[in-house]
Amino acid sequence: MKFNRIQQQNFNADNGAYSMVTHRENHDSQITLTDYEAELIVSHFGRDNIHVGKVTSNPALASKPFRLFPSGDEVRLNVVFPKPDKTELRLYLSLSAGFKPTGGEIWFMFSKNDDLWIGAMPEVEWRAKSSELKKDFDDPVYQESLDETDNIRIAKLKERDVYARDRNVALRRMKLSNYSCEFDPKHKLFISRFSHQRYLEAHHLVPMGMQVYFSQSLDTVDNVFCLCPYCHRAVHHAEEAIARDILGILASKRTVLDDLSLTIDDLYSLYAIEEII
DNA sequence: GCGCATGACTCGCCATGAGA
DNA sequence: TCTCATGGCGAGTCATGCGC
Numbered sequence: 001m002k003f004n005r006i007q008q009q010n011f012n013a014d015n016g017a018y019s020m021v022t023h024r025e026n027h028d029s030q031i032t033l034t035d036y037e038a039e040l041i042v043s044h045f046g047r048d049n050i051h052v053g054k055v056t057s058n059p060a061l062a063s064k065p066f067r068l069f070p071s072g073d074e075v076r077l078n079v080v081f082p083k084p085d086k087t088e089l090r091l092y093l094s095l096s097a098g099f100k101p102t103g104g105e106i107w108f109m110f111s112k113n114d115d116l117w118i119g120a121m122p123e124v125e126w127r128a129k130s131s132e133l134k135k136d137f138d139d140p141v142y143q144e145s146l147d148e149t150d151n152i153r154i155a156k157l158k159e160r161d162v163y164a165r166d167r168n169v170a171l172r173r174m175k176l177s178n179y180s181c182e183f184d185p186k187h188k189l190f191i192s193r194f195s196h197q198r199y200l201e202a203h204h205l206v207p208m209g210m211q212v213y214f215s216q217s218l219d220t221v222d223n224v225f226c227l228c229p230y231c232h233r234a235v236h237h238a239e240e241a242i243a244r245d246i247l248g249i250l251a252s253k254r255t256v257l258d259d260l261s262l263t264i265d266d267l268y269s270l271y272a273i274e275e276i277i
Numbered sequence: 278g279c280g281c282a283t284g285a286c287t288c289g290c291c292a293t294g295a296g297a
Numbered sequence: 298t299c300t301c302a303t304g305g306c307g308a309g310t311c312a313t314g315c316g317c
Contacts, residue, residue: 022290022291025290025291029299029300029301030300030301032288032289032290032291034288034289034290054301054302055300055301055302078300078301082301082302082303088288088289090301092300092301093300094299094300095298095299095300100299
């Protein structure tokens with residue numbers, strides 16, 4: 001799977017790829033490289049420089065240098081096209097060489113400054129590192145602002161300076177949604193004692209942290225979705241399948257992804273809830 | 278022209294085993 | 298035990314033919 005923009009930024013990489021190490025791959029000490037992983041290896045080393053056939057028939061050509069993440073130490077791993085006339089590309093893992101991820105870990109490769117880096121980490125750590133939502137420290141402040149009267153808000157603005165996002169955009173969306181949860185309007189909502197409206201939270205489908213990558217504003221009525229607290233917390237914290245379900249329904253309601261030239265898989269990747277295979 | 282069924286082919290995963 | 302070699306198999310893709 002190809003690195004998304006957050007992963008590229010995190011690793012300061014030109015481009016990269018990742019996938020899960022199966023227990024079989026760990027046991028066999030070999031990974032069949034597919035799709036973008038294979039493309040990355042071929043474009044880095046050059047197809048003519050990758051050995052076709054058995055490792056033992058040309059060990060020198062089969063052995064390729066990688067930089068181990070995060071230390072930067074050089075490790076040499078065998079990479080070959082094992083079957084003549086086939087495009088199957090194989091990477092051999094090696095404990096003695098210094099790279100042998102365990103089953104269930106995410107292994108990754110990325111190119112940076114003319115080097116090809118390789119590494120692995122547990123899936124939980126990988127998803128935490130890949131999620132744009134983890135960086136959204138301002139969200140609690142923003143949500144609180146939506147449940148305040150104008151008088152309270154103006155007073156607090158003096159302390160807080162300005163909100164990074166325009167609360168009026170979210171308030172307009174709440175009105176348009178008839179003060180109901182946009183994932184499922186049947187979800188029960190309590191009445192806020194401050195706003196005297198049904199309590200909702202605003203969620204930017206394409207996270208505000210991605211603003212740097214788009215010329216058009218992400219703080220728009222189209223990109224903001226009103227969710228009940230349960231659904232909003234689920235988007236941020238629930239198991240991947242549940243979060244994907246909610247985001248999929250939301251994305252299908254408006255054209256915001258099309259407008260930003262994103263696919264639903266791009267969106268899942270931004271939330272680090274994509275299916276890693 | 279379109280939709281569907283069928284078969285050939287390709288790709289990649291995985292099982293098994295040999296050798297160091 | 299670890300590394301490497303080999304090839305079978307299933308899923309997916311694509312081309313072709315047929316019926317409507």
